[in-house]
Amino acid sequence: MTDDQLATQAEISAEIATIAGTLGRGASETQPRLDYPPYRSSVLRHPTKDLHQVDPEGIELWAPAFGHRDVGALESDLTVQGRGEPIGERMVVTGRVLDGDGRPVRRQLVEIWQANAGGRYIHQRDQHPAALDPHFTGMGRCLTDDDGTYRFTTIKPGPYPWKNHRNAWRPAHIHFSLFGTEFTQRLVTQMYFPSDPLFDLDPIVQTVVDPRSRERLVAAYDHDLSQHEWSTGYRWDIVLTGTHRTPTEDETEDDA
Amino acid sequence: MSTPTPGQTVGPFFHDALPYPGDSELVPPGRADAVRLHGRVLDGAGTPVPDALVELWQADADGHVPREPGSLRRDGFTFTGWGRSATDDAGHWSFATVAPGSVSGGAPFFALTVFARGLPNRLFTRAYLPGPALGGDPLLGSLPADRRSTLVATADRQGFAFDVRLQGEGETVFLTYPRH
Numbered sequence: 236m237t238d239d240q241l242a243t244q245a246e247i248s249a250e251i252a253t254i255a256g257t258l259g260r261g262a263s264e265t266q267p268r269l270d271y272p273p274y275r276s277s278v279l280r281h282p283t284k285d286l287h288q289v290d291p292e293g294i295e296l297w298a299p300a301f302g303h304r305d306v307g308a309l310e311s312d313l314t315v316q317g318r319g320e321p322i323g324e325r326m327v328v329t330g331r332v333l334d335g336d337g338r339p340v341r342r343q344l345v346e347i348w349q350a351n352a353g354g355r356y357i358h359q360r361d362q363h364p365a366a367l368d369p370h371f372t373g374m375g376r377c378l379t380d381d382d383g384t385y386r387f388t389t390i391k392p393g394p395y396p397w398k399n400h401r402n403a404w405r406p407a408h409i410h411f412s413l414f415g416t417e418f419t420q421r422l423v424t425q426m427y428f429p430s431d432p433l434f435d436l437d438p439i440v441q442t443v444v445d446p447r448s449r450e451r452l453v454a455a456y457d458h459d460l461s462q463h464e465w466s467t468g469y470r471w472d473i474v475l476t477g478t479h480r481t482p483t484e485d486e487t488e489d490d491a
Numbered sequence: 492m493s494t495p496t497p498g499q500t501v502g503p504f505f506h507d508a509l510p511y512p513g514d515s516e517l518v519p520p521g522r523a524d525a526v527r528l529h530g531r532v533l534d535g536a537g538t539p540v541p542d543a544l545v546e547l548w549q550a551d552a553d554g555h556v557p558r559e560p561g562s563l564r565r566d567g568f569t570f571t572g573w574g575r576s577a578t579d580d581a582g583h584w585s586f587a588t589v590a591p592g593s594v595s596g597g598a599p600f601f602a603l604t605v606f607a608r609g610l611p612n613r614l615f616t617r618a619y620l621p622g623p624a625l626g627g628d629p630l631l632g633s634l635p636a637d638r639r640s641t642l643v644a645t646a647d648r649q650g651f652a653f654d655v656r657l658q659g660e661g662e663t664v665f666l667t668y669p670r671h
């Protein structure tokens with residue numbers, strides 16, 4: 236498809252508005268719609284049959300374990316991975332990973348990836364004409380602590396264009412990958428920044444049709460996290476789905 | 492009860508961040524008891540999906556649930572039960588692993604998570620080992636016959652093959668769990 240054949244933003248926005256109107260009054264949807272035509276590449280990639288509900292069993296009641304042999308202490312600072320300072324707004328992003336009952340998810344892996352300050356990924360398939368930053372890979376990992384807290388130091392990513400439709404721009408975001416204490420809790424999502432003017436225009440954000448659920452994807456600026464002469468700070472808590480396994484005595488003790 | 496954070500697509504740019512050396516080798520491929528679990532991810536037109544990621548989580552050969560760290564930096568000896576495999580340009584993913592044993596008497600299966608550009612949220616499924624144990628499985632028993640087969644891996648020369656069909660004819664049964 237040539238760029239001329241792409242839908243306009245007005246056409247995409249009209250589709251987004253029509254779908255938003257299908258959310259019943261008072262209805263809530265916590266997760267994105269899999270079938271969301273304004274996000275064009277989802278058209279052939281979403282299941283058409285309902286997800287089949289099953290009680291988790293065996294291996295599904297557990298999650299893989301990660302430890303300090305997996306993740307180095309420096310991997311949570313995306314600003315020290317090159318030989319010099321990356322360009323852009325240095326910031327701390329921190330928050331807690333909680334399960335569906337509000338309990339901290341402890342000592343579990345968090346992975347992030349993002350564009351640089353100019354909205355460019357180091358990924359080979361990102362060829363839009365913005366500068367690569369030789370001092371920024373945009374990838375990080377950490378383990379949550381005993382309170383479920385994760386913490387990254389990074390650079391505020393820029394918005395970037397994509398070819399969903401003509402003049403399509405993604406709001407600035409950081410991709411997050413999370414594990415819980417069970418297989419069923421696996422989550423990959425994106426964190427956004429407050430008051431981004433691109434939210435309403437972006438069909439990926441809008442796959443989450445319920446506006447209250449979309450708000451859960453937006454971090455809060457936290458001035459107490461900002462550091463004098465050094466960095467700004469954002470806070471974003473992540474809640475995974477509920478667990479099913481009856482905690483063993485060990486784990487209960489752990490939780491005390 | 493807290494409300495869960497919504498998922499979002501893994502997008503097209505995960506390849507430098509999520510895959511890592513040895514990610515798909517739960518055991519060294521040359522080991523005597525190593526098997527291959529592999530397949531394609533296909534879209535609704537039957538076209539292979541080159542920007543998908545499959546994660547595997549499984550019991551060991553004796554049906555024990557692994558509790559050991561080390562999946563990201565493998566030592567070649569510890570079985571951690573977890574791995575990931577990005578699809579290649581032909582939509583193909585592949586793991587070197589062992590056949591899982593039965594956990595608490597259930598039919599043995601590989602638990603899989605599927606991510607892709609164009610897929611707004613992750614999908615869960617199971618790849619059961621083919622065999623007589625499947626008769627008594629409650630999930631398989633609850634499905635019509637034509638859909639049941641989408642959850643059963645096929646034995647091949649090196650191990651097991653399992654295609655993930657996101658949509659359309661032979662669409663894989665994807666799972667949701669209570670409290671989702």
Ligand SMILES: [Fe+3]
Nearest residue numbers: 408410502504
């Ligand atoms: Fe992105």
